[in-house]
Amino acid sequence: MRAFSTLLFGTLAGLIGHALAAPLIVSPGTASDVVITQENTVNTTEAVSNSTGSSPTQQLKINMVNNFAGSVNAYVTGLDSNDQLVVLQTDGTWLYPNANGASVPQPITGNIALPLGGQGSTTTITLPDYISSGRIWFAANGDLQFFVVESGTGGSSLVEPSSANPHDPSAAVNWGFVELTNTEDDGLFANISYVDFVGLPLGMSLSGGGGLQTAQGLPANAVSSICNDLKAQADSDGQPWHQLCVTDVNGNPLRVIAPSDYSSVNSDAFSNYWxxxxxxxxxxxxxxxxxxxxxxxxxxxxxxxxxxxxxxxxxxxxxxxxxxxxxxxxxxxxxxxxxxxxxxxxxxxxxxxxxxxxxxxxxxxxxxxxxxxxxxxxxxxPTNFYSKFIHQYELDGRGYAFPYDDVNPDGASNASGELSDGTPSSLTVTVGGPSS
Structure with missing residues (x-):
């Protein structure tokens, strides 16, 4: 579902590999601390102007239910129907980020933070057009920072917050996202993905011509519970499972990163596990x-x-x-x-x-x-205990926990949590755990 830049501007290993002898503690930095990899970029291949509008062709309604006891901002990023980078603005139109040839990350400063109402409320937005390689991001008690940089092919790359970089400007924020692609030919595909990390608990439901579909996601305390289980597993087998947990300076769990991301910054981890x-x-x-x-x-x-x-x-x-x-x-x-x-x-x-x-x-x-x-x-x-514990806490056992979690025997339910409909009417995302 993602479209990645082919440029790599740095490696997390060189930046934080030495810091991973214990659960990772974040120390947010500035734009100079942004590390650009294939995992946190999405790009367009042609230069675009700083347009702020789009001719609507298919307007998808998104309902955002806030069950979090605090402030939450939403962000929408992706590619429009012409494969141009877009970020949704508060006035309901697309912003087209343009790096203007910059080789270092430039912050996106438009009005792109969409505030949700208080706990128990529902906020509705409408996407102005089709979208692909899209994400709806949610940030609790903080703001996410997005950047844009020249892609090397005449276009621009959107640089997203990194879950594994402890010095990313957004590192101290509790955040998560759902992925979606909505096209004229194929309709809407949406999923909850934990392939890279587990963060702010999210759930979703899709209404359309195929009826109502749901992927309930994780409960409110999922990150702490998974971290506790990973610590117990590390005590049991001596593998660095507990080091997948990312905390703030006070030791409060923020997220759990996937073993694939952890291995990219600590190549010796799990080396003999399998x-x-x-x-x-x-x-x-x-x-x-x-x-x-x-x-x-x-x-x-x-x-x-x-x-x-x-x-x-x-x-x-x-x-x-x-x-x-x-x-x-x-x-x-x-x-x-x-x-x-x-x-x-x-x-x-x-x-x-x-x-x-x-x-x-x-x-x-x-x-x-x-x-x-x-x-x-x-x-x-041995097994993938990261994936095991995620599925253990998922309210309906659904949601990607590794890249091919959508592989299932014929006739079996789809463990990936993907929702799809050829004629969608609305997508509802629940933030902070299920509604009581």
Whole structure:
């Protein structure tokens, strides 16, 4: 759903790697402390003028229910129907941020903070046009800061708040977002994503031609509960799970970052966590086949380990053993998808990585993927305890906790929490936990 800049202006590892021997404590900085990566940018490829209007073609109503005991601001960012960067202004029109060729982040200073009413109230906004790669951000008791920078292709990149950078200007703010894309051809797709972090609890519901759909999200105390469970898991297995928690200077939990983000700033973390499990998987499937249900026209494909690679029938290339960071992110090592990969390869990657994250490959019945239901996920160690605890606290078990959390057996419910409708009428987002 996201469109990323190809420019990398820095790495979090060089900035904060030394600070991660304990739960991460934020120390917000200025624009000079912004670190730009593929994970916190969304870009347009052409230069645009500083336009402040748009000809409305499809106006989507968004209801925002505030259940938080404090002030909350909302922000809407994305790409308009012409793939230009937009940020919603308080007057209901798009602002088109323009870096004007700047190679360092420039703050967006327009009226883009949309204040919600007090606790228990509902605030309604209307998007003036279609939107893609969109996010609706919510910030509790503070303001989020967005920046724009030249993308290197003649356009501008929106630089979003970073959940993992403790010196990001927005680091001390309790925030979260939902993702959405609403197009003329395909309608509305929206989801709650915890792929990068868990922050301010959000839930949502979608009304449209398909009726009412909901993804309830997390309860109000979810961050503290997940941090407590991660600390207990770290005490149990000696892995740095508790270091995924980000706190303010007083030790109050703000968010929990995903192990993929943590590994990007501490490459030694979890380095041997999956080693024995991976070796056992390779051993098992060197003597019996692993069946991948591609859930596309290729149907079931048989995969067997030979010469150190997991080779699947009809696939254009085999899979080497992954390392921990490959499993967390599902987009590197054997799980990186290249331009020339065929449809079988593109189908195997998400199903194989999901099986590792959920630790189902060695279970009875795990020789078919996806095949086992959600009750079998995360039942053995090693596993993705970050994802396990998120789903444990989700009120309906739905919401992305790793990149391929939408992989499910045929006929099973979608654990990703994605909502979609070809003819949407309104999207409702609840902030700060469910309504009582």
């Amino acid at each position: 080693t024995d499990y991976i070796n056992q998987v390779w051993q098992k499937y060197s003597s019996q086949p692993l069946t991948i249900n591609t859930q596309v026209s290729a149907g079931d494909v048989q995969c067997t380990v030979s010469d150190g690679l997991l080779n699947c029938n009809g696939d254009n290339r085999g899979y080497a053993q992954p390392i921990a960071s490959d499993i967390w992110g599902c987009n590197s090592g054997p799980f990186a998808i290249e331009a020339g990969d065929n449809d079988v390869h593109r189908a195997v990657v998400p199903r194989l990585c999901a099986a590792f994250d959920r630790s189902t490959l060695l279970l009875a019945g795990g020789n078919t993927q996806p095949g086992l239901g959600s009750s079998a996920y995360y039942t053995v160690s």
